[in-house]
Amino acid sequence: MLSIVIPVFNEEKNVAELHRELVSALKKNGKGGSHEIIFVNDGSTDGTLAELKKLAGVKIISFTTNFGQTPAFDAGFKAAKGDIVVSMDGDLQNDPADIPSLLKKLDEGYDVVCGWRHPRNDSGSKVFVSYGARFLRRILLGDTLHDAGCSLRVYRKHCLEGLDLYSEMHRFIPSILASRGWRVAEIPTHHRARKFGVTKYNWARSIKGFTDMVTLWFWYRFRARPVHLFGGGGLLLFGAGFILAIGVFVARIFFGVSLSDKIWPLVSIFLMLSGIQLFVTGLLADIAI
Numbered sequence: 001m002l003s004i005v006i007p008v009f010n011e012e013k014n015v016a017e018l019h020r021e022l023v024s025a026l027k028k029n030g031k032g033g034s035h036e037i038i039f040v041n042d043g044s045t046d047g048t049l050a051e052l053k054k055l056a057g058v059k060i061i062s063f064t065t066n067f068g069q070t071p072a073f074d075a076g077f078k079a080a081k082g083d084i085v086v087s088m089d090g091d092l093q094n095d096p097a098d099i100p101s102l103l104k105k106l107d108e109g110y111d112v113v114c115g116w117r118h119p120r121n122d123s124g125s126k127v128f129v130s131y132g133a134r135f136l137r138r139i140l141l142g143d144t145l146h147d148a149g150c151s152l153r154v155y156r157k158h159c160l161e162g163l164d165l166y167s168e169m170h171r172f173i174p175s176i177l178a179s180r181g182w183r184v185a186e187i188p189t190h191h192r193a194r195k196f197g198v199t200k201y202n203w204a205r206s207i208k209g210f211t212d213m214v215t216l217w218f219w220y221r222f223r224a225r226p227v228h229l230f231g232g233g234g235l236l237l238f239g240a241g242f243i244l245a246i247g248v249f250v251a252r253i254f255f256g257v258s259l260s261d262k263i264w265p266l267v268s269i270f271l272m273l274s275g276i277q278l279f280v281t282g283l284l285a286d287i288a289i
Contacts, residue, residue: 006076007039007040007069009090021096042072061075070167083157091197094152105187110184112155140214141172155177171209227283230282234276237271241271245269
């Protein structure tokens with residue numbers, strides 16, 4: 001069975017048309033009777049929930065307040081009963097007609113297939129931020145996808161087991177799954193201009209996305225051996241303090257430099273002690289793991 005998960009927030013003018021297009025696309029793909037459509041109402045303050053209740057054959061998960069797109073996807077994934085899960089936005093910018101192409105690619109032996117919005121129908125500022133994020137993802141996470149921000153994806157359900165999402169982590173699901181050994185592919189998909197409502201993306205979400213990216217980089221690089229990070233930093237601090245201490249010693253003994261009004265002896269001791277503490281922290285973290 002196919003499960004389609006769609007988070008929506010203040011999309012009252014979009015959900016009915018999206019549902020109609022989805023049902024049509026699924027019928028053409030032969031999935032008309034073997035699917036479930038899960039709408040996650042993310043605390044909408046307009047008439048979105050009322051519009052969803054008018055739709056036939058849909059499951060509705062409704063949050064009491066706006067928790068964000070990532071928790072909405074997380075709730076939908078956990079509620080999904082199908083062995084294949086499709087995720088997409090609820091603003092009509094993703095085209096349901098692309099779902100058959102994604103499923104066809106999945107059948108080639110992949111575990112995850114991501115949509116690549118090409119060409120983009122977004123503002124120049126959003127496209128610019130996306131390019132910057134893509135560059136950072138490639139450096140920090142080794143992510144080679146063109147468009148990690150595209151919500152239109154298909155997953156084999158077993159890939160999502162044990163996956164807990166928070167903050168803006170839905171952008172990095174392919175990177176997380178790839179790090180676990182699942183096969184990830186990408187194909188170009190249509191991207192339509194928004195007709196109704198307003199975009200929910202802003203600079204605050206971009207900052208959250210960047211901090212999540214750094215968190216993932218730290219976690220997947222050092223989760224198995226934290227001593228490599230803390231121990232390496234500790235050795236650098238200790239080495240810097242030791243070299244400074246030697247310099248202070250040489251200056252005092254061989255050149256007669258007065259150190260009574262100098263801070264450098266204290267700095268060298270502080271660096272060495274901090275280095276030792278950081279190194280021991282890494283060892284303890286390594287033992288704990």
